Amino acid sequence: MARPLPYLLYSGLSRKSERQHADRLDRLVQNGALSQSARDQRLAQNLPDRPKGEVLWLHAATGFALRPAMELMCRISDDRPDMFGLITLSPDVQPPVGAALDTGYFAVLPEDDSTIVRRFLDHWSPDSLVWIGGKFRPNLLRETHERHIPTLAIEAPQSPITLDLTSPVPGLRKHVLGGFDHVITASSEAAYPWRRAGLGPEQIEILGYLEEGGIAPSVDDDELTRRMAEIGTRPTWFAARLNRAEISEVIRAHKRALRRAHRLLLVLSLSDPSTQDSVLAQMETAGLAATLLDPDGAISEADQVVILLTDPHHGEEGLWHRIAPISFMGSSLGPFGGIDPYPAAAMGSAILHGRHVSDFTTAYARLTAGNAVRVVTDGFELGEEVGRLMSPDQAALMAGAAWEVASTGAEVTDRVANLVQDFLDLRERIAP
Known part of the structure; x- marks a missing residue:
């Protein structure tokens, strides 16, 4: 299937060889601005083995999206203890000090290069993607969509629905947004770009932000x-x-x-x-x-x-x-x-x-x-x-x-958790 013109324009404007990506990241490592493990994650190299079973992929696009992503992962893991959680982060987002997932892994999002993206998705083969916040990656999301991986976008505070681009590409955002299966927004105004992208009323829910803090500790x-x-x-x-x-x-x-x-x-x-x-x-x-x-x-x-x-x-x-x-x-x-x-x-x-x-x-x-x-x-x-x-x-x-x-936000967390459960259950039923 031919890709729309905005994707072709984006590919032409952003085209780099994998060697160029590696050289740029290697310079950052040499300057002390990037760790070796972050460099490997951004190139989708030397990744830990994918565990057997379900892999839920959550992406925290901004610092405001990270803690809600972690709490959502914990909420879903309570119902699916055998599930593995992958939380990817934008390069400028760092996990909290001492943060760890019981059955999961933090990683920096790979470069938005077609070859690197395919290697990332081939390795992790996620069963569903929940993208929290904006800063959307066109190649990554296009490849995810083409692999029929269920995708859900959720609005986070101070995280506008922008593309992660160095230069604007006319019409590209509409195509990127249109590739999501479901979206949860904070307001009717925020839902407008998604409607323009072609999502139907049944695909858009106006519930508010996914925010941190909705999970109470357990007590004996x-x-x-x-x-x-x-x-x-x-x-x-x-x-x-x-x-x-x-x-x-x-x-x-x-x-x-x-x-x-x-x-x-x-x-x-x-x-x-x-x-x-x-x-x-x-x-x-x-x-x-x-x-x-x-x-x-x-x-x-x-x-x-x-x-x-x-x-x-x-x-x-x-x-x-x-x-x-x-x-x-x-x-x-x-x-x-x-x-x-x-x-x-x-x-x-x-x-x-x-x-x-x-x-x-x-x-x-x-x-x-x-x-x-x-x-x-x-x-x-x-x-x-x-x-x-x-x-x-x-x-x-x-x-x-x-x-x-x-x-506040507990309703959104519960709704998102239920949606993801439905996505995973459906994928499990249709898996060969």
Whole structure:
């Protein structure tokens, strides 16, 4: 089948040999601007083996699309545990520090060269593609369409539906958009280019953006019941993933808040669990009755501070965000980047944090815009805010705002997950 004229024009304007692509990327590697693995990914070379079974391919075109893509992958993986997830990224997008997929792989999107694109698709042979954000790659998407791989496009915040081109090609965007099977947009206005591209009403859904934050952490109901019985009516706040350098300010905050509620309990987790003994000693030196709490241990009325022994990445924090009406997001009083606030928001906890949250800028900006968080600069302000939020109506107001922000986009996430499930089920049925 002959390709439309805009594709032919694009091919002519962008034509380079694979050697030219490799030479350009090799220069970037030599200059330290690109890693060897990223160079190989952009050339679709030396890729890890494709696992057997289904491969779901998600592309995060912008930084605003990455976390929604990761959360969507987790959501779908819960229903298809044997599925492998491939998340590709535009060259200017980096995964969050320490991010990993349980059964998946992050990769830089290959160069939009026909030979490289075919090698990429031959290797991964994806069962479906979900493209989040704009910056569409014409050759890659055309080849994907010709292989009858189901494709879904989703609008992401601050990610306009543009083509990833150095020079415009008249008429090309219409043909690229027209190759998608289904699209979810944020507004009627945003749906207009897709209608012009030939998609029918049944292919376009206007639901809003796919946004991060809609997935609540899992909680063990028996553990929840046990801990709530141990705490009883005691007011409680939770400080999550504290850096060792923040402990003195948190002690200051807790002592100040204790003036308003002498039975106040502080539960905390550490960003580095190996510091727990020194943190315990620092608490005791400050005159606070503190204990290290293992999963089988119990909280007593005499405890003023409880330090969790488990690794903060193992999921116990969701339990404490659920129990405590107030959560302080640690690693934020100093230049440590902050932690993800959405687990606390999704569990209905009022959120406090410091000013240093550069690793989660978008998340905190959304919560701030929704009046769902309070910023503190030191232990004095933290203690004042904890004391103020011990008033149930104040904590509930903030927690409700945080939950509303976190749940915005959950409808889109659920709808996309169901669409992808349908795509994969259909492909499975028609597979030879």
